[in-house]
Amino acid sequence: MAVQPIRKPTRLEPWQDPGQKPYVRIEKVTKTFGDFVAVDEVSLSIYRGEFFALLGGSGSGKTTLLRMLAGFETPTEGKIFIDGVDMAGIPPYERPVNMMFQSYALFPHMSVEQNVAFGLKQDGVAKAEIAERVGAMLDLVQLGKFAKRKPHQLSGGQRQRVALARSLVKRPKLLLLDEPLGALDKRLREQTQFELVNIQEKLGVTFIVVTHDQEEAMTMSSRIAVMNHGVIAQTGTPTEIYEYPQSRFVAEFIGSVNMFEGRVVEDQADHVLIRSEDAGCDLYINHAVSVPSNATVAVAVRPEKIALSKEPPANADGRNVTGGIVREIAYLGDVSIYLVELKTGKTVRVTAPNVVRRTEMPITWDDEVYLSWRPFAGVVLTQ
């Protein structure tokens, strides 16, 4: 996972503050193309200053939703409010919104400077002011000396920054970004993630980003909405989405996860006990779930929350402990990934950090190992 620019928690987050009014309100929006339902009764509230990510695979409806915000598509049903104003019937050129396109959509026949100035020119801003604001914006994205170049004379990263500058120069209240980093290589992408977050915090603009890259969404955004088949599967902060997924889809879409099927045998206020044939042990989880006893549920355990050992772990009472044989090891430098085949036949993925420097691994292929995890590690999924 990439290094995360940590957001400083300065105040009560706006989505938890009942006094806050959402800046963008999407109300039961549906969009159909013929028989195909691209977006299905989606409702969302996005607050001023947020860095909001719409995350999903291809065909999940995320781009369609973004295009409806920009005004390139009209909702079949439902309403969109930006700053309290109903956007129905308002064309793209009259919305207080700018968009950064996946292809960047730089005008090939104009220089960098003219590209950035285009939006201001449409608004009839005075020439001196245009020059000043374009200059300042190009400095912000560190492209001052490329002002006279044409887009084809720039590298991919530079084009991306021109596109960003062009969409920000009009000082929109809301910026829509369609896969902003999709066309960049990995190293440049990580660097640009930081830049995007910094620029967003500096200018205080509300960002809505569409991405299929979960790492990108986790790194940059204040909140994420995970979309699947036109429906929002879950909305929450990156931590909430990762640690407390509400459905199998979300758990499996974000990061990797081990899924155990089981039956609830004990359901108390402070814990649940789940008997799992899959895991070959009882799963003890220290939070309550509201499911009928004997219900079949799935328990998700993240690979990095499982500990590997050759000796049976201390305090093992048969709960959250199981055994298996190491089948595959992938050494990634910072971490190693172990694929362990349990006695029940299920393969479990375990990630362990390589804290100590060594050339020989203490645990190697075909070793018999114990897997154990703490009571907080598992998440019960009922959907």
Add this chain to the structure above:
Amino acid sequence: MMRMGKLAWALWFGYAFLYVPIALLILYSFNESRLVTVWGGFSTKWYTELLQNDQLLGAAWLSLQVAAMSATASVVLGTVAGLALARFGRFRGRTLFGGMITAPLVMPEVITGLSLLLLFVALEQAIGWPDGRGMTTITIAHTTFTMAYVAVIIQSRLVSLDESLEEAAMDLGARPAKVFFVITLPIIAPAIVSGWLLAFTLSLDDVVVASFVSGPGSTTLPMVIFSSVKFGISPQINALATLMMVVVATGIFIASLVMARQERQKKRDEQMAVQGG
């Protein structure tokens, strides 16, 4: 080496097939003799005579005017048609309209010419316009069939044009009409220029459609050449053809030179962009 030899022969034969007739035409334009097929020594007298032949020069001038006007008109109409086909999405009967725009490309010219003649005659009887047949009717006729070519060229260019360019312009506050003139038009300009040139050439070439819709006193150059065959071609026509070829060849040579230079410049720019990181 054997192989190379055979290939070289094939090459020579191919080019000879294309260029020997033209070379002969140029050669005989400098022929002293009045008979086109008999060499009577070198002379430039046919060029001198050509410059005094008002009928031939007048026809050439008319042809150029008609070609320029109909090319311009067909570029305007063709761009609009291409735009509608490429940008209106899926409307009812789109395939039908798409097919209908290309139909004139395969329609026999005789039919195009005859139907236009009937239309002009009917129009003249009904509303008194066009008043007789001449330059106007030839221009209109040429516009009808060259427009189809232009529409196809523009449409294919627009299909490959990234639609998000137009959306980006709109997103930045430009109204649709402005987007067209400031973004779309400059980007597809090369396609428009090549469409215009194609239309110009097609119009300059045409003899069949023009024969149907021209009237007395308005004879295009191809018509003059065609009709003069009956009395034996005067070497003046060779001279005129040679002159036109020189003009066209020079134009093409300059155009390709400019294009090659732009290509080199673009390659250098891209190199610079990669190095500039």
